[in-house]
Amino acid sequence: MRRLAVTAIAAFIAAAAVWAQDGADPSGKAVYDKWCTPCHGDGPGKPGTMVLIQRYGDRLPALLEERSDMTYEYLQTFVRQGVGVMPPFRKTEITDSELEAMIDYLLR
Amino acid sequence: MPEASHLIGEDDMPLPPGVNERDFTAALGEFRRVVGDDWVFSSDEDVNLYRDAYSPFLNEPEDPVPSAAIAPQSTEHVQECVRIANRYSLPLWAISTGKNLGYGGSAPRVSGSVMIDLKRMDRIIEISETNHYALVEPGVSYFDLYREIQSRGLKVWIDPPDPGWGSLVGNSLERGGGYTPMRDHFAAQCGMEVVLPNGELLRTGMGALPGAETWQQYNYGFGPYLDGIFSQSSLGIVTKMGVWLLPEPEAYRRGTVSVATNEALVPLMEEINYLMNSNTVQGTLRLQSALAAFDDANVSQGWAADLQFYGPDKVVDAQWEHAQDRIRSRIPQATFIDGPKHRFPLSEEKIAGMANAVPLGIPGLSAFQFGAGENQGHLWFAPIIPMTGEAILEAVNVLSQALAELGVPASALIPPQSYFPRSIVIFVGFPITADTETNRQTRETYRQLVKLAAEHGWGEYRTHIAFMDEVMECYSFNDHVLRRFHEQMKDSIDPNGVLAPGKNGIWPARWRDQRA
Numbered sequence: 001m002r003r004l005a006v007t008a009i010a011a012f013i014a015a016a017a018v019w020a021q022d023g024a025d026p027s028g029k030a031v032y033d034k035w036c037t038p039c040h041g042d043g044p045g046k047p048g049t050m051v052l053i054q055r056y057g058d059r060l061p062a063l064l065e066e067r068s069d070m071t072y073e074y075l076q077t078f079v080r081q082g083v084g085v086m087p088p089f090r091k092t093e094i095t096d097s098e099l100e101a102m103i104d105y106l107l108r
Numbered sequence: 109m110p111e112a113s114h115l116i117g118e119d120d121m122p123l124p125p126g127v128n129e130r131d132f133t134a135a136l137g138e139f140r141r142v143v144g145d146d147w148v149f150s151s152d153e154d155v156n157l158y159r160d161a162y163s164p165f166l167n168e169p170e171d172p173v174p175s176a177a178i179a180p181q182s183t184e185h186v187q188e189c190v191r192i193a194n195r196y197s198l199p200l201w202a203i204s205t206g207k208n209l210g211y212g213g214s215a216p217r218v219s220g221s222v223m224i225d226l227k228r229m230d231r232i233i234e235i236s237e238t239n240h241y242a243l244v245e246p247g248v249s250y251f252d253l254y255r256e257i258q259s260r261g262l263k264v265w266i267d268p269p270d271p272g273w274g275s276l277v278g279n280s281l282e283r284g285g286g287y288t289p290m291r292d293h294f295a296a297q298c299g300m301e302v303v304l305p306n307g308e309l310l311r312t313g314m315g316a317l318p319g320a321e322t323w324q325q326y327n328y329g330f331g332p333y334l335d336g337i338f339s340q341s342s343l344g345i346v347t348k349m350g351v352w353l354l355p356e357p358e359a360y361r362r363g364t365v366s367v368a369t370n371e372a373l374v375p376l377m378e379e380i381n382y383l384m385n386s387n388t389v390q391g392t393l394r395l396q397s398a399l400a401a402f403d404d405a406n407v408s409q410g411w412a413a414d415l416q417f418y419g420p421d422k423v424v425d426a427q428w429e430h431a432q433d434r435i436r437s438r439i440p441q442a443t444f445i446d447g448p449k450h451r452f453p454l455s456e457e458k459i460a461g462m463a464n465a466v467p468l469g470i471p472g473l474s475a476f477q478f479g480a481g482e483n484q485g486h487l488w489f490a491p492i493i494p495m496t497g498e499a500i501l502e503a504v505n506v507l508s509q510a511l512a513e514l515g516v517p518a519s520a521l522i523p524p525q526s527y528f529p530r531s532i533v534i535f536v537g538f539p540i541t542a543d544t545e546t547n548r549q550t551r552e553t554y555r556q557l558v559k560l561a562a563e564h565g566w567g568e569y570r571t572h573i574a575f576m577d578e579v580m581e582c583y584s585f586n587d588h589v590l591r592r593f594h595e596q597m598k599d600s601i602d603p604n605g606v607l608a609p610g611k612n613g614i615w616p617a618r619w620r621d622q623r624a
Contacts, residue, residue: 038273045477047477085476085480
């Protein structure tokens with residue numbers, strides 16, 4: 001888990017660097033790293049991960065990147081409607097095409 | 109005043125009050141010509157994203173909902189949008205990143221308002237590593253600026269608030285706070301670009317002097333200092349802002365001082381005030397007590413204070429030693445615990461292992477663990493109280509007893525903190541639930557706390573959109589001259605009342621009878 005956390009932070013910064021330089025449409029992983037990792041990443045202080053540990057225990061991985069049971073509609077609903085203290089994300093934050101890329105990444 | 113409209117917009121969203129469907133459709137067409145078809149949102153699906161995600165009116169008809177949302181990408185776009193709003197008398201409500209969660213999120217005060225969503229204006233225009241400031245647009249989040257600083261390897265810190273996804277501009281304008289020595293965010297802003305209610309563009313401070321290179325370096329410019337009237341305000345839309353940064357310190361250390369009795373909190377706070385106001389102890393002071401069990405039986409549980417130090421390695425050690433010496437000489441029974449010490453920069457591995465790195469200038473979301481998994485959100489009650497032991501004890505007693513009588517769990521009371529120099533904030537975090545009746549009771553309790561706090565001289569520094577009128581009502585010196593003055597300015601600067609009617613209890617003339 002620790003190694004994943006370090007990798008996530010490095011990706012978080014690298015993705016931003018690429019983004020800042022060319023403004024290109026980022027990959028699904030870059031969208032995930034930018035918008036989801038601060039809450040659903042590995043390590044302490046991540047409310048999304050904490051809640052999923054409480055909710056699923058050993059039945060499912062708490063890290064979304066390790067899940068294999070999610071569907072396109074499931075992920076789209078959570079991002080666009082929110083759940084619990086997770087607010088919905090607007091299209092000025094995550095565009096439809098970025099959302100699609102991010103979901104493709106998680107369903108890879 | 110505009111009558112509440114029962115008509116329906118393009119989908120099922122309400123029309124702006126006082127605006128007919130034909131004019132609304134025409135206005136949307138004009139907005140589309142300015143920002144492009146993709147950036148005018150008017151369907152249920154899209155507009156619902158601008159409701160308050162933590163609304164105390166969750167699933168109730170009173171929950172404010174906009175009529176449409178416009179997402180400009182430039183200052184010129186914002187100017188044009190404001191001019192269109194004036195032509196059609198449309199109420200606008202601007203958001204930066206819309207993460208004012210616990211205070212209304214992205215939602216407008218008036219249902220049917222047209223949102224101006226500034227998230228696409230996300231340029232980091234300048235970062236100075238040598239004089240420690242940045243110039244940013246409203247869509248730039250604390251995460252964004254942090255990532256940019258890291259990717260460029262700059263030796264400067266930001267001061268994040270709890271929500272790292274928040275906007276530097278939005279949080280500063282709402283007068284939010286952080287944890288480092290730069291914690292008072294409005295005090296750390298320097299120079300604004302503002303679209304006025306008539307669409308004209310204003311730059312404050314040195315920004316008014318063409319060719320000046322000191323817009324982000326000297327706050328005041330010449331003549332009356334205007335910036336304050338654009339904070340918690342409906343007098344303009346801020347499209348650029350300077351924010352001061354912190355030079356990366358060599359080291360950080362924390363120490364905890366504890367006293368066993370409540371009586372000892374009085375001299376302890378006097379000593380802490382000396383140390384903080386002389387800049388020996390820096391950043392946000394965090395007090396802890398047995399607040400969760402704060403009743404008559406447990407009222408003497410004592411207190412602990414986390415003291416923070418930022419600076420050269422040897423100096424932070426000396427500052428902590430000096431703080432201990434000074435407090436020990438006044439309160440011999442006080443005890444001290446060395447907290448963590450860090451030298452910068454931190455390794456990525458070390459950061460990844462931290463539960464909360466926000467006091468080290470690293471944005472995060474750990475504060476959202478509050479109520480996560482149980483609630484639909486939270487609602488903050490945030491009174492300012494004097495920074496004295498007596499006042500803290502009185503406020504904790506008054507608030508905890510009131511919460512107990514009103515059936516609110518004592519865990520809702522957050523330990524006192526000093527987000528702003530020379531004062532204390534005691535937050536109450538009310539849970540927002542899926543149960544309408546519980547939320548109704550929460551709203552009633554909140555209103556009672558506003559009055560109770562005001563009776564003791566404690567006023568909210570910021571509040572949820574649902575309670576702005578009640579809070580402004582408390583700031584009533586000399587027959588509400590403050591509100592009357594604000595509304596005189598509002599009527600003069602925004603005669604059509606298009607910008608954020610009702611924001612912070614300030615209503616333009618045509619909307620004034622909407623006051624709760």
